[in-house]
Amino acid sequence: MLCRLIYRSTVVPPFDFDDLRSILAASERNNPPQGITGVLMTASMQFLQVMEGPSDNINELYRTLQRDTGHEHLRLVEFTAIQQRLFDGWAMRGVHRRLMSDELTTFLTKKYGSDESGHLTLPSTAFLATSLLFDVANTDIIGT
Numbered sequence: 001m002l003c004r005l006i007y008r009s010t011v012v013p014p015f016d017f018d019d020l021r022s023i024l025a026a027s028e029r030n031n032p033p034q035g036i037t038g039v040l041m042t043a044s045m046q047f048l049q050v051m052e053g054p055s056d057n058i059n060e061l062y063r064t065l066q067r068d069t070g071h072e073h074l075r076l077v078e079f080t081a082i083q084q085r086l087f088d089g090w091a092m093r094g095v096h097r098r099l100m101s102d103e104l105t106t107f108l109t110k111k112y113g114s115d116e117s118g119h120l121t122l123p124s125t126a127f128l129a130t131s132l133l134f135d136v137a138n139t140d141i142i143g144t
């Protein structure tokens with residue numbers, strides 16, 4: 001059965017681009033053979049990740065992630081059966097807030113809200129989380 005899992009977690013510092021790169025390298029290695037695709041977003045010391053694929057493989061990956069000390073306080077946002085994928089373009093597309101264009105950041109903070117420092121808040125409801133991930137996955141995210 002094909003399913004989609006979305007969760008949020010808190011980054012355990014220190015965390016930099018190299019750490020994101022090594023997560024994405026592991027994803028490139030491991031996700032395609034498991035039929036898993038998705039998007040991993042980081043903003044304001046949080047991760048928001050969506051993964052789609054066969055439910056056993058998604059369960060297995062989520063168990064692996066729960067043991068990864070690079071993040072903590074994992075909170076499941078959605079785990080649901082799906083008819084078809086929404087996020088099928090990437091083994092795991094990594095999106096860092098600092099890599100997004102100003103235009104996209106303004107668009108997203110208007111749509112999804114920001115904290116007191118003006119940083120994008122990551123939604124914790126399934127619909128808004130899916131919508132945000134879909135927006136960033138389907139936009140040219142790299143600023144000039």
Ligand SMILES: Cc1cc2nc3c(=O)[nH]c(=O)nc-3n(C[C@H](O)[C@H](O)[C@H](O)COP(=O)(O)O)c2cc1C
Nearest residue numbers: 023026027029030031040047064065068070071092
């Ligand atoms: C936020 C976060 C997201 C991750 N996403 C994935 C993923 O989609 N696929 C994956 O294989 N590993 C992912 N990892 C890394 C795994 O926890 C684990 O380190 C990795 O799968 C080990 O791969 P290896 O056995 O090939 O070395 C992620 C780690 C973090 C902290």
